[in-house]
Amino acid sequence: MGNKKNSSWSAIWPPAAVLAALLLFWQSAVSLGWVQAWRIPAPIAVVQEAIAIWPRLMMHAGYTLQLTLIGFGGGAAAGFVLAALLHLLPGVRRGVYPLFVLSQNVPIVILGPIMTMLFGYGLLPKVLLVIMVCFFPVVVAMLSGLSHADPALRHYLQMIGAGKWTLFWRLELPGSLVHLFSGLKIAVSYSVVSAVFAELLAPKNGLGGFMVLSSRGFMPERSFAAALLIIIVSLLLFGLIVWCERFVVKWRPKAEGGSSHA
Template structure:
């Protein structure tokens, strides 16, 4: 199918470049262009990862759990918040500037406060990820809910559509396209913020594993964790893209990019 071909033609150039870069790194390490204890070779990173795999897997599971809770929770909060701000008259003008303000507070700064208030459990960390994730979704959704086609809106109003049906049949479907671009950003943010949350207060998860390994000066392990984090981030992004393709089937092929 043309579609599949299209996907491959997009995947192979960056994939090839990636392999070339990794090979170059491996060769540079083999030629001892840099110290192995400073920057381990890809091969030794994989070797180390296999050796500590059971532990690494446990930490990965913890990070995946935190990421998913944060991502799903953040998406739900973002979605509901956008719908409410849009539907309640005046709410958007009042609340939106404050939302932008919350994004100016760095994650690293909130984390100790959350830990102080809520302890060391899953809750403060999940809250942190949710706080990071919801924003791009709310912004994208609000944008989509507002910028609907003026002619479609005029037509539906002319035939006497009621407010809620206008939301359900015009604004929401239109916003779905925007929602997915928000979800893609949130997907990357969620993995990142989950790792940062783990740095700040836990002994579980890839973030914690990285911190411990770094303190014990085990660069192989730190890099192994980084590789897994990148893979997680890419997978979540891929899942969102897949969901987008399944949900949005009405667009003409040429618009799908």
């Protein structure tokens, strides 16, 4: 136990020290006048500004979080269901899956302006954009998991009389959960980026909009504060998925679980 604590501490302090050094360098660069504060604000000034406008920041963060969660939830659920359907209908999969892979090469965010054109400036086009972005990594990861079930386990279950449905529920689906979570981790990071991007297109609410309006208004401290908050939201959501994975995929040996996102 003590050993483990030591090892996690020894993993944390080097990057923490580098980060602290960078912040110190940044702060001194501004304080000593190497860069103008209106171009790049000092870290302390960013934090002071964030505290000063805290309620507004929180309101915008709430919008962004709402958009991210609806889009991520919708995209992940749609991806999950579609992966299961394509897996159970191999004929359809052969026709549809290559197109999915091709469409992954299109950066989905370029569809942003088109979505705005079609659906206006409300929540709907933004949610649709986030859904589309989250959808693909989940489908691809889940399908790969479903079709890579352990052949020895499959052979055993078939020998004792398991049919297609039993194989799906007892073998393929539980076996694909690890893959599903690797897809969810990618999707959740994408979901924040795409939500912020969607907000840039119609900058009324949300951190993305607040950030772009602040930079247009020459308030760099506010832009940086918004950016900082976006990073924090993204990290928190990623952490939430990792936590859920530990809770759901609890059969794995500890050593593997610890290095799963390395």
